[in-house]
Amino acid sequence: MSHVGYGCLMAVDREHVLRSAAALLTRRATATMDEVAKAAGISRATLHRQFAGRDALVRALEELGIQECEAALGAARLDDGTAREAVRRLVGEFESAAGLLGFLYTENQLFEGEEQNAGWSRIDARIAALFRRGQESGEFRIDLTPAWLTEALYGLFASGAWAVSEGRVAAKDFQYMIVELLLGGALRREES
């Protein structure tokens, strides 16, 4: 047939639905499909036509999260300059995705048995490689493994995003707080 896709009536903006769902589920991970639909301004039926079920929706959100992370990783240019500068850029680029990331981070615990999306492994590897680069260049200490630093970064993103949404930390301090704690820790430095 001739009409390839959606020639006449524009289908519901899938992107917008995903964004709305992400924003809602970030705040309340147990939100109903009904609530998700309302949040997106569409009916439950239409939501269901786009995503076969809650499962499919979460998977789509996972894909979205992975895309955002990979976009952030690209924009952060992890190979440029010092490792600490790259970490700073990385956190900045990740900021907008932190909420979604936190949601997916906790949601992953529920999948338990199932194999996790390969995208996360790639992302983990790229972040861990950055920390490894910092270790090899002598910038970072070598007694904290890249795997742990990566994991810790996720944890700080999640708690940071939550603290901001709860009003315990100002949104404008998000990047600074995370970067400074991750890189420098709580102790005062004598040196430069």
Next chain:
Amino acid sequence: MSHVGYGCLMAVDREHVLRSAAALLTRRATATMDEVAKAAGISRATLHRQFAGRDALVRALEELGIQECEAALGAARLDDGTAREAVRRLVGEFESAAGLLGFLYTENQLFEGEEQNAGWSRIDARIAALFRRGQESGEFRIDLTPAWLTEALYGLFASGAWAVSEGRVAAKDFQYMIVELLLGGALRREES
């Protein structure tokens, strides 16, 4: 009547039930009441006799978590020695409760509207006071707020406990990894 409580047949070991539930829910936050009962080695009926419902069970777990945290806070003697030593002791004492803490930390997001247990505020305050003491003594930097350091500590506990349970970090490194990252950060130190 004469028999005050459980004179004859010992009631189901409430403590044991709570421990089992904590262990299970730490791994799978969505576990069924049935599974919780099985994990504790009792029937669902008995579980219901002890805890009016899932809600009551979670509240009881929250109380348990608060108790453990306050016990840990006491054992860590936050007012003794340098603040960094106190932080080290604190993380060590919290280690056994980290899994439960992580569960409750994420579970709290679901309660959304409701007011959170006052116990957490007390605990937050004690931990934040420790960081503040470190700042006032000149040990800790002052540009990271005590509130954020407290929040970050929770996040590191959660991600640390999860990383251990996933096998990405060795259990024996738990305390070291968290303390070193929290206090010293990822950067190498030139000074002592």
Next chain:
DNA sequence: CCCACATGAGACATGAATGTCTCATGTGGG
């Protein structure tokens, strides 16, 4: 103008978890 089609609204069935109930059982204490 008419048709195609995506949408919204809602009815309906389904499955799962929950909460409540009864009853048989076994053990411990008097």
Next chain:
DNA sequence: CCCACATGAGACATTCATGTCTCATGTGGG
């Protein structure tokens, strides 16, 4: 020995989210 009582097993109703269905509507394109 007998009674009290906590327990386990299971039946049952209920609630809720979900998935599927139908139908009316409205709009855009031909």
